[in-house]
Amino acid sequence: MLIWNNNTDNMAVGPKAIIHLDRLRHNYNIVKTTAGGRRMMAVVKANGYGHGAVESTKALAQEGCDFFAVFTFEEAVELRDAGIEEDIFVFSRSRHETFAEAVDRHITLNISHANDVDALAGFHAETGESPKVHLKVDTGMTRLGITMEEVESVLKQIKDSEGIRCEGIYSHYATADEGDLGYANEQLKNFNNVLEIADALGIQFSIKHFSNSGSVLNLPESGFDAVRVGMLLYGAFPSDEVPAELDIKPVMEFRGPIVHVRRVSAGTQVSYGGVWTAEKETTIGVIQTGFADGFPRPWYAGGCVSYQGNRYPIAGRVCMDQLMVDFGDASPNEGEDVLFFGENETDSIRVEEIASAIGSTPYVLLTAIHGRTERKYFKPS
Template identity: 35%
Template sequence: MSQTPPPQPAPPRARAEVDLGALRANVRALRARAPRAALMAVVKSDAYGHGMVPCARAALAAGAGWLGTATPHEALALRAAGIGGRIMCWLWTPGDPWRAGIEADLDMSVSAMWALTEVTAAAREAGRPARVQLKADTGLGRSGCAPADWPALVAAARAAEAEGLIKVTGLWSHFACADEPGHPSIAAQLHVFRDLLDHAEKAGIDPEVRHIANSPATLTLPESHFDLVRTGIAVYGVSPAPELGTPAELGLRPVMTLAASLALVKHVPAGHGVSYGHHYVTGRETTLGLVPLGYADGIPRHASGTGPVLVGGEWRRVAGRVAMDQFVVDLGGQTVDEGSEVLLFGPGDRGEPTAEDWARAAGTIGYEIVTRIGSRVPRVHLDPDPETDPDPESVPEADAETGPAPAGATAR
């Protein structure tokens, strides 16, 4: 007696596939660019939208010696997930959880006296020293201690260190224009950074690491590598700037592929308005395809009329305005079934657009395209690390939101 085959699972509404194998390869490629420096993989903002915990584990497995986050809450979430090793966080505000950071063995950035006061008070309460990294503003004009205030901050930190309240583990800064090769601020910032390092070290500070290089500096400025490089967007295979080259030219591979399933395909006559405001009107009889993603999912409204997708083997553009939950593409009379895959961006292997194509369409940068993808879009992590998934070839149980995941994938 023959058995009826089980029904095939319906394709998900949308998904962001995250290739952890590509991420690990990117980390190895970046380490090769800075062979004498340790590498920090920055996993802030949910790993630039890719899923913080799986990406952190993959980066560590590939040889990253440090992880970096913006907020202490992100860093503490990594510890809560069981991730050890060195984790640095740098965006503190008054009243933030300094004591929890001390007890979690975080490396915590200090840019001003108020922060040093709070972290030393927390160290007294915790009964153990805090790991502190002093940040200098060498010309970016965001966080960091101004050069005029640096001697006082260094002296106070050295006194707190002598009292056993802190250990200064690092001295660091951040570039303003490393993604613009030859910009005069690059050399100027390096000069200021070296001067401030010299002052701190003469005052008795003996840091483990000195660092200023971000992703573009890691790729193009070996003189900026010092003891540690902080790689963010490059870890995820997105070029820090078109001027520096494509991901392939930089030896990187994009990690995220954003896909959706067509929710509706319909024939409409010439002169049919599409989406709010009728900024797009069909010029002839055609077919329209409805993509169930919108600006609530991170699709830029600024890409209305310009955002590219691959559907039915053809590039199409967003027709009319991107709405909160959906947008339309004019299929040009092509008949495509509901449920067919729409590729918004990915590595480009199948002819699909890339995150950089969307960045150009929206007048922004690739960083924003991947980071803004919202929580309604499930991340499906492909090629999990064998050290954290003992059976990477197994098929995970169905996820309540995404349905069954592909073999070798985990969904969150």
């Protein structure tokens, strides 16, 4: 694992995402306490929301997390190949050809359709084995999951099929991070109805789970046996409609180097389209990071970077590989980094601030970090 230790010899020329694993562990403990100490299923899909799935999972496992969720089967295999031994759950629609490997590698799959139950029963009849599964119920998201109308028949099908190891049942909120919780409460009511039907049929699930980050904050009564949390672990609030009182810290520090500095006179036009012109003589710095690296392009209008404790406006449109900053009369140093979002000793810009300014979300901005951006894992010495 690459450990970044503030040694300038180790600095890459281009953009970097410094991942503060100590903050990830701190956030885990805060969220676990907030969720009443419940079991945590840490969501590390999409490369750990852009933070690196393997490194994030290892850090969380060291902190005691024993359940991880990914989206694709291949993401689960990647974690197993990296030596992760804790439980791993796959959210995506099960592919029946993965059953054998799921059994071998102890990967828990999702049942979201009556056909999945048939396929599992068929697999068990052939092999005498069955992967562990959780049943997904669609209580209102209208994505994967059996519908409310199908619940009773699919539950009966599970009960009557031999060898199905249905450990859990779950659902997913569509609006738990919104100010108006009316729809989320309807979904919760639906889920409770499903649990009553299962109870009446004599089916026991050892793990019932519903909560994501929004509902950990907004609907603590839906914690059930485990909470599936992603965004809060990475140190951002899922929306600006949740109470933002938890002391979570941004795990990713996204920054890029100043590669060129020059003085320009009033009236100088900067970047594509001529949408930005210097109003007076000023210092323009060129930063080697662009939208191809994950920098949020719309953030140029009204956007800024932070350098040595001060914020400076972005000058003109963000390019594919570079962006320009108006440093005014400051004297920035070539080779040093500016901060785009995250937090370090001198600078701080919350990703939520950018998301709300450009009509996006922290989910989009964090998972967009890619291209030539180099991830470096910071562990305090």
